[in-house]
Amino acid sequence: MNKTNELFETMVENQTKAINSFVETTNKWQDALRSGKAMEKSTEIYQDWLNNQVSLWKNTTTEAGNTTENTMHTATTNVEEFYKNIMTTQIDAIKKASEFNMNLMNTFMNFGKNATETQHNYTTMHNNWNTLFESWTKTLNSTYAMLNKTMPTTMNKEVFENMFNTTNLLTKFQEYYTPYMNSWKNGSFNMDSMKNMFDPTYTKKLTEEMFSTFFNGNTWNTLIESNTKMLNDFFANQKNTSKDFQDFWNVYTEKFPTLLNADWTKYTDSYKNMTTSYTELFAPVMKLVSNEKEKESMTLTLDTIDKTTEYSVKLAQLQYHLYTTGQKVSEELSTLMMEKAKNNDWTGTTQTWFNEWIKISEKHFTTLFGTTEFSKLKSELLTLTLTVKKNIEKQFESRIEHLPLVVKSEIEELYETIHQLKKTIKTMETKFNATTATTTPKTTAKKATV
Amino acid sequence: MSLNNANIIQELSDHTAKLIKGFDSLNEIKEVDIATTPKSLVYAEDKLKLYRYDRETKATYKTPVLIVYALVNTYKMLDLQPDRSYVKNLLDAGLDVYLIDWGNPTKIDKYLSIDDYVNQYIDHCVDFVRAANKVDKVNILSICQGGTLSIIYSALHPEKVKNLVTHVTPVDFSGNDGLLFRWSKDMDFKALVDGFNGIIPGSFLNDGFEMLKPMMKFQKSQGLMNSMEDKTKLLNFLRMERWINESPDQAGACFLQFMQDLYQENKLIKNELEVGGHVVNLKAVTMPVLNIYASEDHLVPPSATTPLNDHIGSKDNEVYRFEGGHIGVFVGSRTQKELAPKVSQWLKDRD
Numbered sequence: 001m002n003k004t005n006e007l008f009e010t011m012v013e014n015q016t017k018a019i020n021s022f023v024e025t026t027n028k029w030q031d032a033l034r035s036g037k038a039m040e041k042s043t044e045i046y047q048d049w050l051n052n053q054v055s056l057w058k059n060t061t062t063e064a065g066n067t068t069e070n071t072m073h074t075a076t077t078n079v080e081e082f083y084k085n086i087m088t089t090q091i092d093a094i095k096k097a098s099e100f101n102m103n104l105m106n107t108f109m110n111f112g113k114n115a116t117e118t119q120h121n122y123t124t125m126h127n128n129w130n131t132l133f134e135s136w137t138k139t140l141n142s143t144y145a146m147l148n149k150t151m152p153t154t155m156n157k158e159v160f161e162n163m164f165n166t167t168n169l170l171t172k173f174q175e176y177y178t179p180y181m182n183s184w185k186n187g188s189f190n191m192d193s194m195k196n197m198f199d200p201t202y203t204k205k206l207t208e209e210m211f212s213t214f215f216n217g218n219t220w221n222t223l224i225e226s227n228t229k230m231l232n233d234f235f236a237n238q239k240n241t242s243k244d245f246q247d248f249w250n251v252y253t254e255k256f257p258t259l260l261n262a263d264w265t266k267y268t269d270s271y272k273n274m275t276t277s278y279t280e281l282f283a284p285v286m287k288l289v290s291n292e293k294e295k296e297s298m299t300l301t302l303d304t305i306d307k308t309t310e311y312s313v314k315l316a317q318l319q320y321h322l323y324t325t326g327q328k329v330s331e332e333l334s335t336l337m338m339e340k341a342k343n344n345d346w347t348g349t350t351q352t353w354f355n356e357w358i359k360i361s362e363k364h365f366t367t368l369f370g371t372t373e374f375s376k377l378k379s380e381l382l383t384l385t386l387t388v389k390k391n392i393e394k395q396f397e398s399r400i401e402h403l404p405l406v407v408k409s410e411i412e413e414l415y416e417t418i419h420q421l422k423k424t425i426k427t428m429e430t431k432f433n434a435t436t437a438t439t440t441p442k443t444t445a446k447k448a449t450v
Numbered sequence: 451m452s453l454n455n456a457n458i459i460q461e462l463s464d465h466t467a468k469l470i471k472g473f474d475s476l477n478e479i480k481e482v483d484i485a486t487t488p489k490s491l492v493y494a495e496d497k498l499k500l501y502r503y504d505r506e507t508k509a510t511y512k513t514p515v516l517i518v519y520a521l522v523n524t525y526k527m528l529d530l531q532p533d534r535s536y537v538k539n540l541l542d543a544g545l546d547v548y549l550i551d552w553g554n555p556t557k558i559d560k561y562l563s564i565d566d567y568v569n570q571y572i573d574h575c576v577d578f579v580r581a582a583n584k585v586d587k588v589n590i591l592s593i594c595q596g597g598t599l600s601i602i603y604s605a606l607h608p609e610k611v612k613n614l615v616t617h618v619t620p621v622d623f624s625g626n627d628g629l630l631f632r633w634s635k636d637m638d639f640k641a642l643v644d645g646f647n648g649i650i651p652g653s654f655l656n657d658g659f660e661m662l663k664p665m666m667k668f669q670k671s672q673g674l675m676n677s678m679e680d681k682t683k684l685l686n687f688l689r690m691e692r693w694i695n696e697s698p699d700q701a702g703a704c705f706l707q708f709m710q711d712l713y714q715e716n717k718l719i720k721n722e723l724e725v726g727g728h729v730v731n732l733k734a735v736t737m738p739v740l741n742i743y744a745s746e747d748h749l750v751p752p753s754a755t756t757p758l759n760d761h762i763g764s765k766d767n768e769v770y771r772f773e774g775g776h777i778g779v780f781v782g783s784r785t786q787k788e789l790a791p792k793v794s795q796w797l798k799d800r801d
Contacts, residue, residue, distance in 0.1 A: 155695055156476045159674070159688065163472050166671035211664070355672075362665040369629050369661065372636070379636045386645020408647065411557075415648075419561035422496075426570055 207326030296398070304391040311384040318377050325368045329361045336360075468675040475678045482688045485526035487538050489549070493578045497553030500575045502582075503541055510544030511801050513612050514583050516575060517549040518603075520595035521567070521700060522655060525549055527693045528593070528780055531686065536780050539790030540591075545797070548579050554698040560648030562701035564708060565726035568603045576603075576610050587612035587737075589797055594618050594750060594776075598712070601758070602725055605734040613800050615740045615793055618747055618776050620754040621761075622719045623712050627751035629662045634713040643702040650705050652697030662748055690781070719761055732758075738766040740796050742779070742789070749776040768796070 333356060368374055397407045493500035517537070519525040528549075529537040540547050550571070555562065579588045589612050592600035597619025604611045626632045643650065660667065670687075677683040717723040723730040739762055743755040752771075759767045772779050772789065779785060 155482070155688065155692055156479060158695070159476060159671075159691055162667050162671045163675055166668045166675070358665045358668055358672075362663065365664045366629065366662075369664070370626075370632050375633050375636045378633065379638060383638045383641040383645075386641055389645055412648075415558055416561055418558060423566070423570075 204323055204326070207322050211322055300391045300395055304388055304395075307384050307388050307391070311381065311388070314377055314381050314384065318374070318381060321368060321374060321377075322365075325364050326361075329357065329364050332360050332364075333357050468678060472675055472678045475681070475684055479685070479688065482685065482692045484531065484689045484692055485529040486532065487529045487535055487541070492548070492582070493575065495571065495574055497555065497559065498571050498575075499551040499553065500578060501549045501551060503537060503547040503549070505541060505546065509546035511546065511797065513585060513587065513589050513797075513801055514546040514548060514579050515540065515589045515591050515797070516579050517547065518572060518590055518592040518596040518600045519550065519552070520593055520597075521552055521599075521704070522595055522652075522697070524693065524696050524698065525551060525593075526696070527690075527777065530689050530693065530781050534686075534781050534783075534786060536785065536790060539786060540794060543790055543794035545794060546583070548575070550575055552698065555649060555701045556699070557647070557649055560702045563703045564599070564602065567704055568599055569606065569726045572599065572603045573607060573610075576607070580610065585612075586610070589613045589615070591615045591793070592617065592619065593780075595620070595708070597621075598708075598718070601732070601735060601762075602718070602723070602730050604737065605730045605732055606725065606728060608734055608736050611737050613738045613740070613797055614735070615742070615796070616755075616758065617742045618744050618750050618755060618779055619741070619758070620712075620750045622754050622757040623714075623716045624719070625751070625753045627753050628748055630658075630749060631713070631751070631754065633658075634709060637709070639706050639709040639714075643706045646702070648702035650700040650702060652699050655700070656694065656697050659749070719757060721761075732761040733763040735762040736764055738800050739764045740768050740770060740793065742770045742772055742793075744776055744779045745771055745773050746778075747776045766800070 333353070336356065337353070393408065397409060400407065488504040489501040490504060491499055492502045517525065517528065519528070529535045532538065537547060537549070552571075576588055576590075580586065587610055590600045590604065592615065594617065597616035598621060600614060600616065601619070601621065604614050623631060623634075626635065646654070674684070674687055677687075711717045711723055715722075718730060719732070721729065721731050721733070739759065741755065741758050743750075743752050745752065747755075756769055759769050770792065772785075774782050774784070779789065
């Protein structure tokens, strides 16, 4: 029943190991390339990496299976510290990915004609890693998926999914509060014991269960993937600029800020300084590029990289708010429980408490959602997501413009023209009817095509 | 039952049993029917369909009613099931009822603006109903955003509207009551419409609505799990779910104008809204108006609805408070006995 906590810890640990493994593997690639032994070493390097990945994920499930019930001893009373650590882990992972990119730039710089091969192999490795990660998360949900695939309609599936998720939530809730209830029974429940037992990991899981939209496990993964792919594509075409960019990345990663007491202002300011340096660095490069299309493509790429990084920062900020609000809910419920315990009131079931928890959650989360900070963050995240989406669409269009295909932006003009034409025709029709008909307008009933 | 480990496990076991039962029951239901009151298609334009509800007996009102629903979600909630059908109740009261089904916009509709919806679609439907019934004016019965559009229409074409009934209709967007109003102040709607290439997905709106009451889905599921063995209750639940999930996409131009000009700049109540080159002046709404609001409305709070009557030119106007929520106004059990009689009587007195 306490496997969730251990699973999360192992997952975070394994993600970090996986990133380190990437970096290590890249270094091996570089060595192989430098020594001219890429061909003979490639299979060995790849196999080593793959075996490493497999063993990482096997460890995840094994460690989960070996979990004991007594996980509460790892609780920390400093909840903010706990959440900050999560944010730092995420930021660390992003930083490691940046280092990885830098290594890749080294490869491009020093081995221009092998860059394409390296890029291809990197992409293959990355795809394999993604596949492993995805199949792991799929395994976790296979029971539910197996049940759900027999549902007759999509709507029934969704209804069942909601019931399943509610049961999941109830299970986690029971998991969380069982120690409290045990301590009531044996008379050891008090404020100190409550604090000692308080494990923010569970609150975290509950919060993520409630707001799965904001806790997509692949978020940072997708960030790294899209970030790196764009860098790859960009520098594959801009060999001469890679050195300048590498210099810049050195500066960037050295100055990459650590999370300072969740001081988002400092963090954001630091990021803004980075983007200013970024833009200034590329200004001379942009001047050298005479081809307008290429310039547009470079601008879009840089903008996309910029926006995806900004997105990850803001998402971490939003998640932080959700986590700490989940924390408030747990505290209020625990206080309520303690009041009952003081009065020796043992009635009620976990269902009762679950309902109470839902009520308290509704109160606190709607309060959070009504704050200006949350409202602005949510809006900014949405805008960033959609901007990146548009940038990627534009980049995609520019890649296929030489093909005999009509792209979205060309259709746009058509839609607008059609709309104007229809409007004009209808206006003319109305005027015509008004001038030629009698006092009552015409009553044509057009059969719609259904 | 008191708290101990054995009971906790029993509870979980009971819960799981309900889940399995739920799985069985849901698997048996292949189809969920809603909006079954018979009607006939009488007019169509682009994706719009105008229906006339079939009557077994002659209408007892001289003036027909045109229902203008919101662009968000579909009209089917007004006719959810035979014993919870606002439409059926209106028919039983003797009204001749027409209804606009807006359809589901696609990319070709992305440039449809408020002007198109009001001065073309609604106006053409009104003209059709007038001609079909040989009357100069019609009664408009409008819901939520459909009410906002109907108010704009009534201000621009007062000569065609006999009586106007609005339900849970937002007109004053200045406040921050309700999360929807709060969030809209900070949203970059231009980026939103651009990002979605001019067609706002219905699913995006649904996700937003779900966040207004974040724990609602768990509460619903809990309630449902306790009634899985009652097929009637289960079907009632699924009908509502079907309506919620059938959320049409939104034409970007109209969506953008509605959100910017109304939610963010509150132009309607200030008589600054421009539609089709004309400024909408609420004082031009001179026909009798019945403005119905829901006391516990978390989507359109009362503070957004009630100010209408202070700004229109109608001498005969009434604000009616209904105890309940935004949807409960139409599908609650009290509604069947209260709302339709109130509205039909009000219209009868002004027929």
